[in-house]
């Protein structure tokens with residue numbers, strides 16, 4: 274018999290709150306239904322207004338499709354591209370670029386650290402890249418890239434597009450497309466939007482759209498901006514069937530974001546992220562990402578000596594599901610997502626469950642210490 278209600282705290286899909294879930298349960302409308310068209314229009318205009326960009330594409334697919342759309346619409350074979358990689362998903366971007374036949378340079382560093390901006394600057398002064406890509410938060414390491422500084426640097430290189438993978442950050446970490454000089458921001462629905470998986474979302478600046486025009490016909494069909502532009506400008510048109518219920522779910526999520534305020538939402542993530550990380554450290558766990566480069570949306574906590582991935586099995590029995598480590602950190606850490614619409618009660622439950630789990634694994638635990646640190650940080654901030 275299951276003793277505890279299971280709380281899924283992996284870094285995406287994140288918990289979907291009831292009002293958003295209800296949108297998934299609605300009877301699916303025809304995509305030419307005038308009410309649905311209006312709802313789709315609202316989603317597009319909210320995304321453009323909130324993040325501040327010329328165009329946004331909302332299509333059925335996952336984050337990897339967003340990555341593919343970003344690259345295939347702005348770069349052509351043999352174009353030099355610089356990929357800044359902070360882990361598994363940065364490496365995926367490099368692999369994708371290689372598959373496209375681009376000339377790929379990868380700037381990476383030890384997992385948990387962030388590539389210094391000076392190194393990017395050095396690369397840019399030696400070669401004319403057509404684009405620089407960076408994963409804002411790499412889910413494998415929990416490392417956050419210095420987006421603002423990179424944007425400032427790229428401002429001096431007007432022919433180089435700035436492509437940002439926001440799958441583990443958008444709607445949780447500050448991303449202001451115009452102010453930060455971002456040309457493409459790509460993301461998906463299942464993380465900080467708190468919507469089920471299934472939507473690929475890609476914002477494009479004027480510069481990125483001009484590049485799309487310049488490169489002419491591309492071999493991709495479904496991923497082609499030019500196929501989707503007419504629909505994004507007038508959702509009564511058809512190219513590929515829109516995932517009606519997911520668009521309703523995103524509309525509901527955006528209503529919450531507008532009510533909360535984007536800046537407030539970023540602040541909430543920042544305060545809670547820091548509080549969780551302090552609590553985990555207080556319990557005795559080390560965070561993989563170095564101080565100053567820690568995401569607010571996710572914490573990757575290393576197992577202390579004597580603890581292995583059995584931790585996740587016991588934690589599940591205590592009612593919380595987290596993800597395991599990737600690549601060199603498989604079995605060495607757990608990844609805890611804390612983005613989107615998770616509430617304080619849930620976070621307290623998570624920390625308390627981690628304490629109980631460690632106790633069951635014979636790790637010395639002072640019950641309540643982590644919860645105490647967490648609440649102290651939340652309530653006094």
Ligand SMILES: Cc1ncc(COP(=O)(O)O)c(C=O)c1O
Nearest residue numbers: 335336337362410412440441461
């Ligand atoms: C930073 C980042 N980029 C890209 C992806 C790929 O997204 P998806 O799994 O939705 O295809 C992920 C998935 O977790 C991610 O965390």
